[in-house]
Amino acid sequence: MKRDELCLIALRRIMRTTELFGKDFARTAGVTAVQFRVLQTISEFDQVTGKYIADTLRVSQATVTSLIDKLQCKGLVIREKSKVDKRRTDIALTEEGMQTLRYAPDPLHQKFVRKFEALDDWEQAMLVASLERVATMIDAEDLDAAPLLDTGDIQKTN
Numbered sequence: 001m002k003r004d005e006l007c008l009i010a011l012r013r014i015m016r017t018t019e020l021f022g023k024d025f026a027r028t029a030g031v032t033a034v035q036f037r038v039l040q041t042i043s044e045f046d047q048v049t050g051k052y053i054a055d056t057l058r059v060s061q062a063t064v065t066s067l068i069d070k071l072q073c074k075g076l077v078i079r080e081k082s083k084v085d086k087r088r089t090d091i092a093l094t095e096e097g098m099q100t101l102r103y104a105p106d107p108l109h110q111k112f113v114r115k116f117e118a119l120d121d122w123e124q125a126m127l128v129a130s131l132e133r134v135a136t137m138i139d140a141e142d143l144d145a146a147p148l149l150d151t152g153d154i155q156k157t158n
Contacts, residue, residue, distance in 0.1 A: 011134070021108045029104035031076070037109075038067050039076060039093065039101050047080075047090035058145070076100055 001009075026032050031039070034057075041056050042048050054064045068091055071077040076097035082088040093101070116124060135141045 007134075018108060025105060025107060029100060031071070031074070031100060031104070033107050033109065035067060035071055035076075036100070036104060036107055038064070038071060039097055042077060042091055042093050043098070043101055047082075047092045049088060049090060053091070071097070 022033055025036070029036060037057060038053055041053050050061055050064045050068060053068075054061045057064070068077060068079070072079065074096075075094055077091055078094055079089050079091055082090045116127070119127070132141070135143075
């Protein structure tokens with residue numbers, strides 16, 4: 001088999017695994033991987049702002065607003081005026097949101113991060129450089145993407 005075919009097969013395996021895991025995760029946890037990452041980000045502090053979430057996930061404020069709307073409809077987060085600055089709206093987890101974090105399976109991106117961090121520094125650098133090159137080869141280097149393994153539109157509903 002030619003090397004280009006081997007590369008395409010490896011990419012397809014990554015995409016397919018991500019897609020299948022995402023569907024299974026959403027079915028089991030009741031939230032998408034991206035929504036789960038938002039819950040994790042909120043849980044780092046008692047309350048956070050939408051801007052903090054957007055900056056942490058490297059996505060737009062509009063994307064975060066949509067994600068928070070969906071999580072609020074599911075009863076997993078609440079919005080409340082800041083006690084410190086009344087102009088600011090803070091986002092906090094509900095008890096149900098905390099339970100979702102507690103009982104959800106380990107997201108695929110967390111499994112990847114654990115294994116990636118176990119690699120030697122040179123191997124990490126080689127993988128990053130190779131993947132950035134692949135992204136450039138398929139004209140995806142400027143695509144807005146959060147640092148997690150999930151497919152499709154991160155504003156999707158599940």
